[in-house]
Amino acid sequence: MGGTVTVTDGKVTAAAVLPVAMRGRLAVVAVLAGLVVLVLGVRYAGDAVPGRTDARIGEAAYGVGAPWWHVANATDFLGDPGGALLLLTAGVVGCLRARRTRAAVLLLAGPALAVGVTRLLKPLAARTINGDDNLAFPSGHTAFLTAFALALALLAAGRFGLGPTSGTVLAVAVASAAGALMGWAQVATGAHYPTDTVGGCCTALAVVPAAAWVIDRVADTRRAHAR
Numbered sequence: 001m002g003g004t005v006t007v008t009d010g011k012v013t014a015a016a017v018l019p020v021a022m023r024g025r026l027a028v029v030a031v032l033a034g035l036v037v038l039v040l041g042v043r044y045a046g047d048a049v050p051g052r053t054d055a056r057i058g059e060a061a062y063g064v065g066a067p068w069w070h071v072a073n074a075t076d077f078l079g080d081p082g083g084a085l086l087l088l089t090a091g092v093v094g095c096l097r098a099r100r101t102r103a104a105v106l107l108l109a110g111p112a113l114a115v116g117v118t119r120l121l122k123p124l125a126a127r128t129i130n131g132d133d134n135l136a137f138p139s140g141h142t143a144f145l146t147a148f149a150l151a152l153a154l155l156a157a158g159r160f161g162l163g164p165t166s167g168t169v170l171a172v173a174v175a176s177a178a179g180a181l182m183g184w185a186q187v188a189t190g191a192h193y194p195t196d197t198v199g200g201c202c203t204a205l206a207v208v209p210a211a212a213w214v215i216d217r218v219a220d221t222r223r224a225h226a227r
Contacts, residue, residue: 017106017151018212019158025168026209033205037138040199041125044137048128054193061187061194068188075185079141084111087148095155105215106151110208114147115140117203129193138199139192142182146204149178154212175205 018026044051050058064072077083088108095104122135129136153174157167183197192200 015100015102016158016216017102017154018209018216019154019162019167021162021164022154022157022167022171023209023213025164026171029168029172030206030209033202036202037121037199037206040195040202041121041137044125044127044193044195046126048132050193051195054195057194058187061184062190064188072185072188075145075181076141076189076191079144079182084144084148091148091152100155102215102219103151103155106154106208106212107148109215110151110204110211111144111147113211114143114204114207117207118143118200121199121203127193127196129196130190136192137196138203139183139186139196140200141186141191142179142197142200143203143207145182146175146179146201147208150175150204150208151212154208172205175208176201179204 078087088111091107092104095101095107118138118140121138125137126135127137128134150171153171157170162170179197179201183192183194183201186192186197187194
């Protein structure tokens with residue numbers, strides 16, 4: 001049960017949103033993901049055309065026909081304000097009904113912070129697509145869905161008491177799958193270069209574990225002071 005709770009003075013106090021057993025491994029994942037964002041941001045800074053890798057992947061994914069075009073648009077909607085609100089509302093309501101307040105906070109804060117970071121990075125990278133006004137790197141849509149999926153995976157890993165390896169594999173796999181799905185949709189609809197979506201996915205992998213750690217620390221500190 002060590003990955004599902006926080007412990008203060010030997011007593012179970014509350015369910016942790018960042019399972020204790022996974023913290024070390026997820027810290028490594030977060031650092032590596034942050035390095036990927038940094039390298040890609042520097043590599044494509046100021047570009048207004050696809051790189052060689054972008055061109056090869058984009059040629060295969062862009063302009064898909066029906067029914068995949070509809071799938072891509074539906075997936076893209078999940079990263080728009082309306083679609084994101086639907087996902088967040090469903091997730092938060094579920095957490096509150098289960099009396100998992102910390103989980104509800106993570107589901108809101110994790111994706112919000114991930115998207116916020118992409119907005120801060122975009123003018124720094126200054127990479128554009130489809131015109132000088134469309135900043136591209138990293139993809140906010142991809143960051144949002146990756147962050148949302150990662151938050152859910154962390155909650156599932158804690159709920160089922162997964163170990164450090166299995167829990168980390170689950171979290172990274174679920175987050176990567178969500179990022180790949182949204183990344184494909186962004187490329188297929190011409191909204192982003194493939195490397196933009198990799199940057200968005202890695203932004204979420206770097207931000208969400210840190211957000212979960214902070215949420216646990218703040219909640220534990222407040223609980224300790226209330227005693």
